[in-house]
Amino acid sequence: MQGAIFPGQAQWAETDAEERHRLMDAKVTIKEIARYAGVGTTTVSRVLNNHPYVSDEKRRRVEQAIAALHYRPSQTARHLRGGSSGLLGFLTDDVATTPYAVDIIRGAQDVAWAHHMVLLVADTGGNSRFAEAAVDVFRERAVEGIVYAAMYHRPVRLPAGLDGLPTVLANCFLEDRSAPSVVPDEVYGGYHATKAALDAGHRRIGFINLWEETEGVTPPFPAIYGRLRGYQQALEDHGQAYEDALVRFSNQTPRENYRHTRELMALPAPPTAIFCGNDKVAMNCFSALAELGLDVPGDVAVIGYDNIAHIAEGLLPQLTTMQLPHYEMGKWAVQYLIENQGRTMEPVQMALPCPLVARESV
Template identity: 40%
Template structure:
């Protein structure tokens, strides 16, 4: 089958009955009022009828702008829910007349360096440097050549703007919800070891502490357990907490997988979340939280909002000051929390 030849600007001009220069002025929005509305319409009709496409690469060489935004991540595109970062960035890029050029580097330094070189060669307007989970990242020095924003992570050097989830606010919201339901003996199962400095667990624990203190309660170390964010830890640590002489009436789990493990432990003990003990998770994992029985009250990570905020910082221009933006994590109420007064 013969390959169809690309339609040329000359063919558009012939179809519209104008000069090639007029077509160029219309398509580039550079006519300055010198082209009549009737002529402009004939050019646009000819473009549509012939299926003409502008040479975006050639246009970028002339203008220095490609209309593309780079998106470099570790494993965001393949992560089950952090992919919302990529989705949010793609949608906002499209809404603002840009296209996203995305590469997952899988923490491979050579692949990451090659991705940066590619972004430079395509003359991207800027780069979003994203992480699958909230952590401190070492941003490649080569990205200093481009406007860049870190998202779902933090740049500890302060060279780049960072957009990340408000973990403290999320932990506070989860704990406050349990307190407002009348619970005072609230346990927390964190998602990392006690000596870990990862922002997610540190922030969620701080939010838990703040909510208790605001209510006049002192954090009881016996009610804080440290896991690794997996289902097995949720099962084991919930079993341990419930075996205490005075077990908690509510548990704030540091993520939804931990909460799933807590559900399994309670089931093994003949207890039901939302009836015998209140459970709140964190992440709002859409394949998990709404499908547990009962559906899990949890805190949503603002992936799409973070991506949009990061892209907006890029679009604000290279003169923008370095910013640190903590995006609100919102509580999603479902059926796993009951009022302490009706607890059975």
């Protein structure tokens, strides 16, 4: 790069720098810094950790040596010596289900990073044997805590082997509430979605709620029951009577979502607004309304849930929907973990609001 006196020299200097680089980048230790700067290792350590009692002269020399040799302290040695590992485990059952659930990771990471900690992530793919193996690995690496995240809001069971490891659940919870958790406030979401329709002047508000059965049993999904309660509460607060006919439960296949919309609109007194259990339902709802020649939001307002950007921003008109606090849950989980380091954690059950994202469909 720099000007060279003559070719041979330039070439030599270049390979030398390269060689040195290769050798050094591998392992520059505090000892070499000490030797290079002509001080003891302790002094170097003191400079690194901003301890007092180092003369300006030596501090300068050490800093220079560090820069010259591209020294980086070994986190491994620090940890072994007695420091913290600075590692947090992020365990998730299945990332793929809800795409924007990645935001949980981002939220967790941002807080961790601010505390000079790093995230070790493992996706178990729903395999509990794998989950236990992951916990084992986390333990071997001395993580200081674990965030267990589910990709949709539901009760979970923790993998074995977590005893004694501070664990916070995000977007899920234990049936017995014995561990701290942070989840979306579904009642709040249902309430404000309905309120948005009411505030826009709508009085008959349909609700295509979610529904799911495994072997005839409906798991206690808060999304289903919470949003319904919020819906009812909002109606009540606005003096509107609750009407069974306006509430439907869809197993979320496109055809079912479509059918429920059609049946809702075939009512003697059809709704002028439809609150959909999620954005996919809203998408199919749009199709059905379009086929009926109805305009959104002119004839019927539609509100979704989840704020899946690809759908909500991609639809025509763009979808007004409820935001799941994924990012915030990730943040909260790690925050709580870090705040309570050392202490035993209270099993706080935190619910974060799902704010309305107003677009064009109301």
